[in-house]
Amino acid sequence: MATIWAILIMLCKLIFFIPLKIVELLLFSKWTCLSIIAYLVARLIYFCYQTKPSLKTLFNLAKVEILKLGRLLKAVWKHILEIGWQGNLSVGIALLSLTVGNLFFQLIYKLPFVNLARKRFQKESQPFLRFRTWRSWLAMGLVGSIGALMLTSWLVCLLRGVIPLIYNLGKASFDIRSLLLSNLFKFGMFNQAPILAWPIFLTLEVVVWKSAWINWEQYRDYNHNESGDDRFAKLSELKRQYKRIPDKAKTYPGHSGVPVIHVNKNNLPGWALNSQMKFRARWFSKWFLWSEYILGLNKVPAGYYYLEDDTINALITGMTRSGKGEGLVNPAIDIASRAEEKSSLILSDAKGELYQASYKILRKRGYNVQVLSYMDMDWSMSYNPLALAIDAAKHGYYEKTQAYVNSVAEAIYRKSLGKGAGNEKYWEDTSIALFNAITMALIDRANETSQKATNPEIDAWDTITIRNVAKFLNDLGSDSVIDLEKSTRNRIVMKSKLTDYFDELRQVNVIRFSKFREMADINFRASDFASEETKGNVYSSMMSGLNLFLQDNIARLTSKNSLDLRSIGNPRRLSIRFKSSSINNQANRYAHKPALISFYSEANGPKQGKGRLGGGRLRSARKKYFVKESKVLLDGRGYLNFNLQPQLPKRFYLEIELDGQTYKWVGNKIYQGTDEYTGEAILTGINLREITKPTSKPRALVDPAEIEFVYSEKPIALFMVTPPDKPEYYDLVSLMIDQIFNANYELALASDSRKTTVRVQFILDELANISKIPNMATKLSIGLGQNICFMMFVQNLEQIEDKYGKENTASIIGNCSLNILIKSTSAKTAEAYSKALGVKTITKREKGTNILNEANPHINTRNPEQRLLTANQLSKLESGEAVIIRGVKAQDKAGRKVTPDPIFVHGKTELPYRYMFLADEFDQSTTVGDIPIESKHRDLDLNDVAVKADNAWEKMRDWHNRLEKANDCELAGRHDKVA
Structure with missing residues (x-):
């Protein structure tokens, strides 16, 4: 027992008295030492006083979490009561699954023969001991100095016991107490025997500091990032930089955005989700989801997403079956629908699965859900590409009408990458000009007949369709009439009825001017430089772009309009x-x-104030x-x-x-x-x-x-169903995207805030399956300032280059603040991402041995560069993993500047799949038959909105003849007869 007490006393001295003795020895004053201690205590008290509000806040946060836990347990208990005590067995099984079963799985999964995953991404072996800075040398020296101080005290005590024995040999006895370990702490020897103590101490100090220097030089880290200092962002940094939101069910303040990482919560749903992310079999997930439902935990968040909620563009690259839809597309829809400031969504949906699965949850969360389906057009909204031009014409906006018509023509005919050259550009330009001419002529006809004083054509504006443009060209361009001006007695010159129609239109405009007629005539003359023989080729070139609109299903769909495209961002x-x-x-x-x-x-009611009359006098409200x-x-x-x-x-x-x-x-x-x-x-x-x-x-x-x-208070979710086996419809999707952007961008610029009222977010899955979107690179660069952003998914970067050309591809990628790689086996894509990640400096050790001196091998170290992840490693990313290259991230949530290091999503931050935690939100059993779709064109008879071209030609000639006689006559409508 005495030995134990001695050891305890020695430990107390080591902990409490050694620092005091060292300071006392250095300062040569006990009072100075006490003053310093008093000052430190005062600073500690002041610090506690200063952090009192923070401690109070911490206490309040703990209180809130406890209350949340209480409410959760109460909700679980209420749910158990609702399902009845007959379900006690199910409740017990579910509870065991989420607790004992989860724990058992986590333990089993750590066994090497169960978890067969190998170590990856580790291409540098760090030495066991490595000193990084001069502080290591200082620490070794100080620790050695303390040891030298203690050893000096012990040696002085030993010498003081040995010296009398030497001087009085045989007469004096050796004092055994000079060997006690407690002598290590007798620092008073420096005052009692300075002649012995100081030489020994200084000698030991030289040895200590020299040894410290040798060790530091031997084991110091010579890696100072000379070859590169790139690294991945740390989790703690990401938590400071991005907004945290619950991963399901609950609303959150502010706008939606792009999920960057996911972190599981430390609760039952979080444990279950963690297990599912390790073992991704669907039957395994169904079991946990059933357990959560039985316990009423299916609406409890299992974790948090960290969200980039700024208005940014994102490009996501992932090969087919890499988990783009399950890991990002579906969660992005759910995240957007839970924001307090909801965004309007425009989504490309190849098979209609997104639309069917998310329709109910989007409607419940306040969205106006629309679908433009080219898979089953009778169950689709109507979309007339000329609707914007019609609306502008009704208001008398001539220039806007021309611009809207021209944008439709550009989307249909401009196929060449860049500006085109040679014959290709010629045929494109002439087709665009001729399309503009015929469309403006039809608009002029509708404008005249709808404003007639007698018997106006009420549905005249319904005739402005692309099918009627195609029919007009086909019917009038294939028939000919005699050109009376160029014909002679000996030679008869023919011209097409189409040319004659525009000749008559020009003569009418001389008598009665109209801006629409002038625009139609100018565009026609721009396409009319060729001879009559060559005009046939021009007409054929134009018709080749309109054949699609002659199909009855497409013609009906594009003859009516269900949605005002400007209301998507400006409702x-x-x-x-x-x-x-x-x-x-x-x-x-x-x-x-x-x-x-x-x-x-x-x-x-008006406010009342005191007055002389009892009722008082009235004040304005x-x-x-x-x-x-x-x-x-x-x-x-x-x-x-x-x-x-x-x-x-x-x-x-x-x-x-x-x-x-x-x-x-x-x-x-x-x-x-x-x-x-x-x-x-x-x-x-x-x-x-x-x-x-x-x-x-x-x-x-x-x-x-x-x-x-x-006026509307609901955001819009527009799904564009584009079946992959019908690429001929891709042009219509591209045209709609172009019109949505242009219409909302134009209104945003004219508003006070220079932004759309509602954020417009394009989620374009399989971007390569959509025809080239006009001026896509420009849209990405200018749209952000007006609250319009894009989230685009491709299988590899080569798809963008094939669609938009090399120069535009670089601009498209550069205008995306987040470039996310899920997985790609494309060598070019993987190499591009690997290069963009950057390089770090590693320590590479090389061993050299001599057969005559194998016990002392020669170790040589170098500091070469190494990419954060090689192209080969990127091609082997596993489910839920991703690499994110951040272009712009200027500051964190507190406003401090940050460096946008790339993000490696893996391990604790990997992304869960939809089926693991969002099965209730996305109902996969919903079919088109379960969704009420209003289709204006479903029962439309195309003859009701048709303009017979020959009849229109005759009425134009008749109107010209009558105008020559009287200036106040009107153009006959579709339902009128020519006298």
């Missing part, structure tokens, strides 16, 4: 026309005038402004166009100040029916009623028919 828009005269041809004095627009609501005096410029036609950002209450007021006068309307939301998924009333529109008109003149004329208020 709340107001358009009011102010006119100075009821005569359309007169100049509008309000064109290009500034106006102030305000939206506000008033409190229920308080106003709550949603938009206050925003300045807007009217356009050249007198339209006030305003893109409304905030949502409005059920009843609101609209006030516009124009030219010193105030116009006021009261608005009410119109509801009809109840949504079967959300249980909320369905908002169908806004009713505006004018309540205040200016009393003084002149005042603007406002026709209620020229007030358009587009």
